[in-house]
Amino acid sequence: MSKSNLxxxxxxxxxxxxxxxxxxxGYIFLIPFMLVFIVFQLIPLVNTLWNxxxxxxxxGLKKVGPNFIGLGNYIKLxxxxxxxxxxxxxxxxxxxxxxxQITISxxxxxxxxxxxxxxxxxxxxxxxxxxxxxxxxxAFAMLFFTMFDTTGPVNGLFIKMGIFxxxxxxxxHVGSTRxxxxxxxCLMWFGNTTILLMxxxxxxxxxxxxxxxxDGATPGQVFWKITLPLLRPIFIYVLITSLIGGLQMFDVxxxxxxxxxxxxxxxMTLIMFLNKHLFSKNYGMAGALSVLLLIVTGxxxxxxxxxxxxxxxxxxxx
Amino acid sequence: MxxxxxxxxxxxxxxxLRVRRTVAYVVLGIISFFCLIWFYMLFINATRSxxxxxxxxxxxxxxxxxxxxxxLFHGTIPVGNGMINSLLIxxxxxxxxxxxxxxxxxxIQVYNxxxxxxxxxxxxxxxMIPTQVTALGFINLVRKxxxxxxxxxxxxxxxxxxxxxxxxxxxxxxxxxxSLIEAARIDGEGELGIFNKIALPLxxxxxxxxxxxxFVSSWNNYFTPSLILHEDKKKTLxxxxxxxxxxxxxxxxxxxxxxxxAFSIFPVILVYLFLSKYIVGGVTAGGVKE
Numbered sequence: 082m083s084k085s086n087l088x089x090x091x092x093x094x095x096x097x098x099x100x101x102x103x104x105x106x107g108y109i110f111l112i113p114f115m116l117v118f119i120v121f122q123l124i125p126l127v128n129t130l131w132n133x134x135x136x137x138x139x140x141g142l143k144k145v146g147p148n149f150i151g152l153g154n155y156i157k158l159x160x161x162x163x164x165x166x167x168x169x170x171x172x173x174x175x176x177x178x179x180x181x182q183i184t185i186s187x188x189x190x191x192x193x194x195x196x197x198x199x200x201x202x203x204x205x206x207x208x209x210x211x212x213x214x215x216x217x218x219x220a221f222a223m224l225f226f227t228m229f230d231t232t233g234p235v236n237g238l239f240i241k242m243g244i245f246x247x248x249x250x251x252x253x254h255v256g257s258t259r260x261x262x263x264x265x266x267c268l269m270w271f272g273n274t275t276i277l278l279m280x281x282x283x284x285x286x287x288x289x290x291x292x293x294x295x296d297g298a299t300p301g302q303v304f305w306k307i308t309l310p311l312l313r314p315i316f317i318y319v320l321i322t323s324l325i326g327g328l329q330m331f332d333v334x335x336x337x338x339x340x341x342x343x344x345x346x347x348x349m350t351l352i353m354f355l356n357k358h359l360f361s362k363n364y365g366m367a368g369a370l371s372v373l374l375l376i377v378t379g380x381x382x383x384x385x386x387x388x389x390x391x392x393x394x395x396x397x398x399x
Numbered sequence: 400m401x402x403x404x405x406x407x408x409x410x411x412x413x414x415x416l417r418v419r420r421t422v423a424y425v426v427l428g429i430i431s432f433f434c435l436i437w438f439y440m441l442f443i444n445a446t447r448s449x450x451x452x453x454x455x456x457x458x459x460x461x462x463x464x465x466x467x468x469x470x471l472f473h474g475t476i477p478v479g480n481g482m483i484n485s486l487l488i489x490x491x492x493x494x495x496x497x498x499x500x501x502x503x504x505x506x507i508q509v510y511n512x513x514x515x516x517x518x519x520x521x522x523x524x525x526x527m528i529p530t531q532v533t534a535l536g537f538i539n540l541v542r543k544x545x546x547x548x549x550x551x552x553x554x555x556x557x558x559x560x561x562x563x564x565x566x567x568x569x570x571x572x573x574x575x576x577x578s579l580i581e582a583a584r585i586d587g588e589g590e591l592g593i594f595n596k597i598a599l600p601l602x603x604x605x606x607x608x609x610x611x612x613x614f615v616s617s618w619n620n621y622f623t624p625s626l627i628l629h630e631d632k633k634k635t636l637x638x639x640x641x642x643x644x645x646x647x648x649x650x651x652x653x654x655x656x657x658x659x660x661a662f663s664i665f666p667v668i669l670v671y672l673f674l675s676k677y678i679v680g681g682v683t684a685g686g687v688k689e
Contacts, residue, residue, distance in 0.1 A: 103584075104510045106506075106590040107509070110502045110505055111503060111506045113499045114503040117499075117556060122556070126532075129533050132535055189430070199420075200423055208671075210430060210431070212668065218619050218637075219641055223640050223656075224441055227656060227657065234444065237455040321527065322562075339645050359534060359626060371531070371533065378528055386523055
């Protein structure tokens with residue numbers, strides 16, 4: 082902090098002018114971000130908002146609209162009742178995946194960063210657990226679709242082992258379909274979460290752990306009383322980004338159920354719903370749904386922003 | 400007495416440590432198994448013919464991998480093109496996104512100007528907003544710009560990547576000494592030169608991590624490309640996989656189906672085995688230092 086002040090505090094007028102000139106580069110370096118943001122995010126956002134106020138859809142081959150109908154699309158969206166159902170589906174599948182994900186990640190990151198445990202082959206394990214995150218979600222879903230098919234190898238193995246008497250149709254049952262989606266999400270993201278949490282844990286000064294050890298703290302106490310509280314910012318970051326990611330859930334259930342969200346649309350997520358509207362050129366409804374999603378994610382981001390990111394801004398002030 | 404007590408407690412401490420270590424290894428072993436088994440099964444099945452696949456799973460690979468791949472490439476799905484398209488889009492996205500995110504982070508970290516904190520606050524506030532919520536406006540824009548079936552709308556928007564920016568900004572705060580920049584200024588180096596020659600190399604570990612993250616998310620991306628790319632030759636691998644899923648897949652040669660999945664998964668695994676040093680080492684070397 083003090084060092085940076087030395088660099089930028091002007092000592093006389095001539096130098097001050099020079100520093101202003103230097104600081105102009107701050108604006109120049111911002112241009113690419115701002116330009117791209119305005120063109121590819123802000124303009125589409127305004128356009129989406131605008132479209133949500135118009136009746137605009139395809140009725141067979143005939144195009145209806147665009148006619149201005151105010152909040153008509155929003156009212157229709159709520160009245161149809163599907164929205165609540167798809168929101169529920171999305172949240173249920175997210176929670177089913179997130180609970181094991183965060184549990185495993187906390188455990189593994191605590192183990193990996195524990196100086197007492199000195200686990201061997203750490204590099205190998207980290208490489209392995211991060212691997213599923215690299216896998217193309219749609220290919221992974223396709224793989225699970227073939228693996229868990231009634232004629233697939235999983236059913237075959239379970240029958241051979243005597244666990245199943247006859248093939249179980251995983252994708253015809255609500256619980257197993259949602260379970261598969263949650264399992265895949267957990268598998269794909271726990272390695273990523275572990276690495277993020279580890280980065281946070283490595284930031285905790287080692288002498289705190291050593292002091293706790295000298296005082297005779299148990300590993301459990303160390304974890305709950307030192308690691309977790311100090312990990313709070315990064316933990317919240319992980320939680321909210323995962324929730325926002327969960328609301329965006331699309332690829333896995335889309336490919337697994339071929340976009341149908343079956344059985345009985347119980348695995349249809351919000352973004353699958355949006356995708357459906359977009360593909361059938363149902364722009365009014367797509368717009369309204371997008372705006373609702375924007376509001377929900379906006380509120381969530383605001384929470385995480387108030388809890389963690391705001392401190393970053395304060396830290397940056399000098 | 401006191402000495403004896405310490406010795407005894409040290410012994411029991413080393414015993415509990417041994418138990419904890421064993422538990423850790425067992426759990427890690429089980430988790431690793433669940434991470435890898437799918438890819439092992441995929442590999443086995445990709446080497447077997449349709450007839451063999453009908454007879455249930457075996458542990459040892461068969462001999463039909465080449466045949467399956469040959470059939471795949473001579474089939475109706477343009478996998479070769481898909482691979483090239485996916486690679487091109489993901490690489491350029493990773494490159495542009497990390498370079499310009501570092502630049503944005505550098506602007507906020509190194510300079511002092513009016514509105515800086517407002518802009519920083521703004522970027523952090525919009526950080527979490529998913530691209531899907533603006534997809535409708537995005538399609539309309541791309542259509543107006545006449546960029547449908549073009550890779551530009553899939554690559555260029557990644558220049559404004561708030562999450563990448565945030566990570567790099569945090570890393571920069573603890574790993575970029577401002578005195579180095581000042582020294583370079585005294586040596587007469589220009590600001591862009593300082594950024595490219597001093598800041599970028601110092602940020603390498605963090606950039607490598609973010610480049611991998613960005614590459615992966617672009618490579619995985621199915622939602623946006625499927626809205627933009629319609630021509631068969633322009634499609635990326637995820638769209639082709641979806642196409643495979645929506646086809647009446649039972650009519651397919653299952654050997655080919657597995658070969659196609661293997662083809663989209665294994666090259667990434669191979670590349671990852673070489674790059675894993677950067678992601679694992681990069682995060683552990685830098686990370687979020689306070």
